[in-house]
Amino acid sequence: MNKPICDNPRLLRKRDLGHNYFSYTFAPCQAAGKCRPGQFVHIKLPTEAVFFRRAFSVASVDPAKRELEIIFKIFGRGTKLLSELPKGAEMNILGPLGSKFTMPRRNHEAVLVAGGVGFPPLMYLAEQMIRKGYEPGRIRFFYGARSKDDIIERSRMKKLGVDLTIVTEDGSIGRRGLVTEPVESFLDQHGSSVRLYSCGPEPMLKAVNDLALRRSIRGQLSLEAPMPCGYGVCLGCVVPLTDGGHARVCREGPVFEIGEVAL
C-alpha cells in the first residue's frame, strides 16, 4: 500500500459544473502520482467552522503536473464551505488513502455502475483502464441519477469513448427508471465474463451487490461513510461484514469485493 502524504497544495482550477456540482484541481500535490482509482484524499478546509476533514474520492490525476482533481456536490456545511473557497486557496490534503479498484482482465466485460455522486471514482477508473489499453467501447458505463441536473461531465465521458448508458429516475435525460434495470439486462446477456464496479448511494450498491451475487459475478463496490480520521485509527467508519466482523471504510475500504459487506 502507498503510504499517505500530508501536503499543502493550492486550488489551481475551480470549475462550476452546475446544479451544486464542482470540480476542484489541486497542485502541486505530491499524492497525485500515487492515487489509484477508488482511493480518496482527506481534505482539511482552511476554516474552523467544521471540525473534521472531508473525504473525497479522486476523480483524476496528472502525475507529471502533480495535479489532483476531485468532484463534489454541495451536501452539508463542509461541502458548502469548500464550494465557497477562492482559486488559489491553500488546503491540507492527506492521501492517498484506502483501497483501490483492481483492473479487469482484457477478456472481461467491464461494467461500471455509477449512481449520483458515486460517478467521479468510476470516471477515473474508466480513464485508467483506457490508458492501460482496455478498449473504450467495451467499458459499459451505466450512469444513474435522479434527474438531468445530476448527470455531470457528459462531454468528458463522450470524449473517453466508453459505452455510456444514462438513466434518470424522472426520465429527464436518458432512460427513465433505476440504473440497475439496464444493468440487470446486460448481465443476463453477458453472464459470468463480467467484472462489475459500482459506486453510489447505499440502496443502489445493495441492489448491484444482490444482482451480482445471484449470478455469481465478481466485482467491487466503493462505499461511503462519515470519517473522522480517514487513515484507520479512530474506528468511526466501520461497516459490518458478511462474515460477522467489522471493516474500516477508510482502510480496508472504501473499495470492497462484492459480497464482502453486509449491506
Next chain:
Amino acid sequence: MSKTLKVTLAGVEFDNPIMTASGCCGYGEELSDIFPLTRLGGLVTKSITLNPRLGHPPPRTAETASGMLNAIGLANVGVDAFIRDKIPFLAGRKTRIIVNVAGGSVDEYVEVCRRLNDVDGFDMIELNISCPNVDRGGIQFGSDPKLTEKVVREVKKVFSRPLIVKLSPSVTDITVIAGAAEAGGADVLSMINSVVGTAVDIHTRRPRLTNNKGGLTGPAIKPIALAMVAAVYEQCRLPIIGIGGIACWQDVVEFMLCGASAVQVGTALFVDPETPVKITRGLKEYLRTQKLNSLNDLVGKLEKY
C-alpha cells in the same frame, strides 16, 4: 544544561511530553505510515480487554462544534491477540509504549494486567476506569472512589511496572477519585477521559450514535480538562498527564502551567495526524525564546488570582 523536552514519570524517561491518547492511534501501525513513532514521547494503545470486542454498530462517531462524540464501544483484539500480534510491532519502536486496559469487573482488569505483566515490549499500563461507552465497567469504576481504590490496589498486586490511572470528568468531585487512585497505589494520573454527551438528528428524531450517547472530545472539552488538572494538582502528589482537546503547543503549555507533567494528544490526530510532530517543534522554540532549560520548570507554575 542543554534545553530538553525530556520528562520523567514514575521513573520512566520520555524523550518529550507528547503521547498519543488511547483510542486515537490504534496499535500504532497506521500512524507510523505518517511519521516515525520515535517522534512521540509515548504511545498509548487502544483499550485492551480480556476478550476481543467488536464495539458498537455504526454510526459511532459524530462531529460537533469544536469536537466530536464517539461511542466506539472498546472495539479491540483482546489481550491474547494483542500480545501475540501487536506487541512485537510496538516493542520495536524507540518510544515509550503504554498499554491501556479496560474491563467490566475487577477480575477482568486484574486478569488482563496479569497477562501483560508476563510480557516485555512496553513500559506502563494505563487503567481506563472512565470509558463512558460500555454497559458494565468503565465509568462505573471511575465514578466510585471505593471501586477505584479497589481496582487500582488489585492491579498493583499483579503488575510490577508503573501504573497510570485515567480519570473521568463525569463525576461530582474529580479530586476525590484522584485521591482514591493514589490511595490504591497509582503511580501517575491521566486526565481527563471524554465527557458524556449526545447529539440528535432532528429529521429521524434519533441520537446520532447507536449507543444513544457517547464521549465528547476535542477542543470543546479543553477548559474542563484544564480546570480539573489544576484542581487535582493542588490536592494530589502524583504526576499528572493532561488530556483534553490538545491541538497545538500552546495548549500543552497551558496544561503544564495547570500542573500536568506530560500530555496526551487524541482527537487532534484525526484532524491533523502530524499534530505531535508540530507540537514538539513548537515547544522547542518556546523553550528557546523563554530561555527555559526544561519543560519541568513550567509544571504547576500557574499564577492564580
